[in-house]
Amino acid sequence: xxxxxxxxxxxxxxxxxxxxxxxxxxxxxxxxxxxxxxxxxxxxxxxxxxxxxxxxxxxxxxxxxxxxxxxxxxxxxxxxxxxxxxxxxxxxxxxxxxxxxxxxxxxxxxxxxxxxxxxxxxxxxxxxxxxxxxxxxxxxxxxxxxxxxxxxxxxxxxxxxxxxxxxxxxxxxxxxxxxxxxxxxxxxxxxxxxxxxxxxxxxxxxxxxxxxxxxxxxxxxxxxxxxxxxxxxxxxxxxxxxxxxxxxxxxxxxxxxxxxxxxxxxxxxxxxxxxxxxxxxxxxxxxxxxxxxxxxxxxxxxxxxxxxxxxxxxxxxxxxxxxxxxxxxxxxxxxxxxxxxxxxxxxxxxxxxxxxxxxxxxxxxxxxxxxxxxxxxxxxxxxxxxxxxxxxxxxxxxxxxxxxxxxxxxxxxxxx
Ligand SMILES: Cc1cc2nc3c(=O)[nH]c(=O)nc-3n(C[C@H](O)[C@H](O)[C@H](O)COP(=O)(O)OP(=O)(O)OC[C@H]3O[C@@H](n4cnc5c(N)ncnc54)[C@H](O)[C@@H]3O)c2cc1C
Numbered sequence: 407x408x409x410x411x412x413x414x415x416x417x418x419x420x421x422x423x424x425x426x427x428x429x430x431x432x433x434x435x436x437x438x439x440x441x442x443x444x445x446x447x448x449x450x451x452x453x454x455x456x457x458x459x460x461x462x463x464x465x466x467x468x469x470x471x472x473x474x475x476x477x478x479x480x481x482x483x484x485x486x487x488x489x490x491x492x493x494x495x496x497x498x499x500x501x502x503x504x505x506x507x508x509x510x511x512x513x514x515x516x517x518x519x520x521x522x523x524x525x526x527x528x529x530x531x532x533x534x535x536x537x538x539x540x541x542x543x544x545x546x547x548x549x550x551x552x553x554x555x556x557x558x559x560x561x562x563x564x565x566x567x568x569x570x571x572x573x574x575x576x577x578x579x580x581x582x583x584x585x586x587x588x589x590x591x592x593x594x595x596x597x598x599x600x601x602x603x604x605x606x607x608x609x610x611x612x613x614x615x616x617x618x619x620x621x622x623x624x625x626x627x628x629x630x631x632x633x634x635x636x637x638x639x640x641x642x643x644x645x646x647x648x649x650x651x652x653x654x655x656x657x658x659x660x661x662x663x664x665x666x667x668x669x670x671x672x673x674x675x676x677x678x679x680x681x682x683x684x685x686x687x688x689x690x691x692x693x694x695x696x697x698x699x700x701x702x703x704x705x706x707x708x709x710x711x712x713x714x715x716x717x718x719x720x721x722x723x724x725x726x727x728x729x730x731x732x733x734x735x736x737x738x739x740x741x742x743x744x745x746x747x748x749x750x751x752x753x754x755x756x757x758x759x760x761x762x763x764x765x766x767x768x769x770x771x772x773x774x775x776x777x778x779x780x781x782x783x784x785x786x787x788x789x790x791x792x793x794x795x796x797x798x799x800x801x802x803x804x805x806x807x808x809x810x811x812x813x814x815x816x817x818x819x820x821x822x
Pocket of ligand 1: 415416417418419420421438439440441443444445446447448449450451452453454455628629630631658659660661662666679680681682683716717757758759760761782783784785786787788789790791792
């Protein structure tokens with residue numbers, strides 16, 4: 407392949423969003439993925455498009471909380487015990503980012519890009535009539551402890567000062583809004599009315615189709631093996647299906663990005679935050695609003711004919727093994743809130759690697775020493791909800807347009 411304007415490596419939600427945005431801007435785009443398109447972390451996530459969910463992972467006070475969670479083998483956070491430089495370096499940066507000032511900057515950046523994305527998905531849904539299962543039913547965060555209630559109210563305070571609407575609910579109001587939850591099972595909650603959800607793989611396919619219609623070539627089963635640098639820029643890439651050449655390159659390889667960037671001597675401190683999702687049959691009392699169980703960090707998403715339960719963050723390397731103990735902990739945690747069907751039949755168990763940066767903000771920017779390479783990776787738990795905004799910023803930077811968002815919080819150099 408030669409003469410393309412842009413070659414995108416990685417066909418998850420971030421890669422296909424960049425392809426869609428760039429073809430819309432008139433660029434000739436090729437996208438490659440070593441797997442079928444959308445079969446990385448973008449395949450089975452909770453499907454939330456929720457600007458309220460914009461708290462970066464390293465929050466002040468998070469250290470104590472993480473240690474408590476880690477002492478519980480089935481808690482929502484786990485760090486694989488292994489001593490390597492990547493983990494130590496990542497944890498040091500994580501701890502450095504746990505301060506009020508950095509947190510406020512990150513929330514502003516994350517809500518901004520997510521609100522833009524929500525508007526874009528809404529527009530696409532109205533043009534496509536349900537092509538990717540988009541529904542705007544809000545998001546209900548429910549709490550079963552005083553500590554959880556305090557945390558969710560603090561979250562409400564922080565995101566509402568960044569333009570996200572939400573309101574506190576009593577246990578009775580939670581039940582009134584979502585009759586599948588008994589008032590006696592919760593201490594209260596917060597409802598964010600403008601949030602949406604969608605089918606994650608359908609969203610990838612929708613954007614992949616739009617890119618193809620715009621002239622992009624999407625090549626699944628094509629693995630990047632080497633990026634070849636000549637005269638201070640990427641000259642071409644070598645793949646399992648031959649050499650490919652373009653004017654500009656976008657690295658959107660999610661959790662797989664660090665070893666690729668390392669070939670170029672570029673530091674991309676991303677660790678995988680492994681999570682699980684399960685699809686189960688509809689319970690008799692089917693929830694109609696997506697819900698987050700604050701204490702257990704479990705996400706519950708209603709689907710057309712089933713229910714998706716998702717959760718857990720295990721900090722690992724690129725490790726896609728399945729811990730059935732964690733799967734069962736998510737099922738048990740959900741059963742503590744909802745009446746799940748008995749016997750419980752799990753139709754699908756999925757795991758995905760969230761690409762996690764130590765400061766909780768994705769990397770979206772050009773690599774200073776290789777000006778024709780842009781990185782768009784590290785979207786941790788909000789890749790779907792921030793993909794259109796990411797693509798907009800990436801395209802603005804690639805096409806030298808005035809950026810729609812302040813690029814500073816996202817830049818690559820912050821980890822140099
Ligand atoms: C349990 C769980 C629930 C989640 N819930 C939500 C949610 O509700 N809302 C939300 O916004 N986010 C959610 N997320 C996070 C979201 O799924 C990710 O942020 C998002 O999928 C990341 O997208 P990506 O395109 O960067 O990565 P990926 O989807 O992983 O795509 C990267 C692609 O790069 C390809 N690739 C890697 N190496 C190469 C190579 N050498 N050559 C070619 N191709 C390569 C891979 O095959 C892969 O397809 C959740 C994640 C998990 C695990």
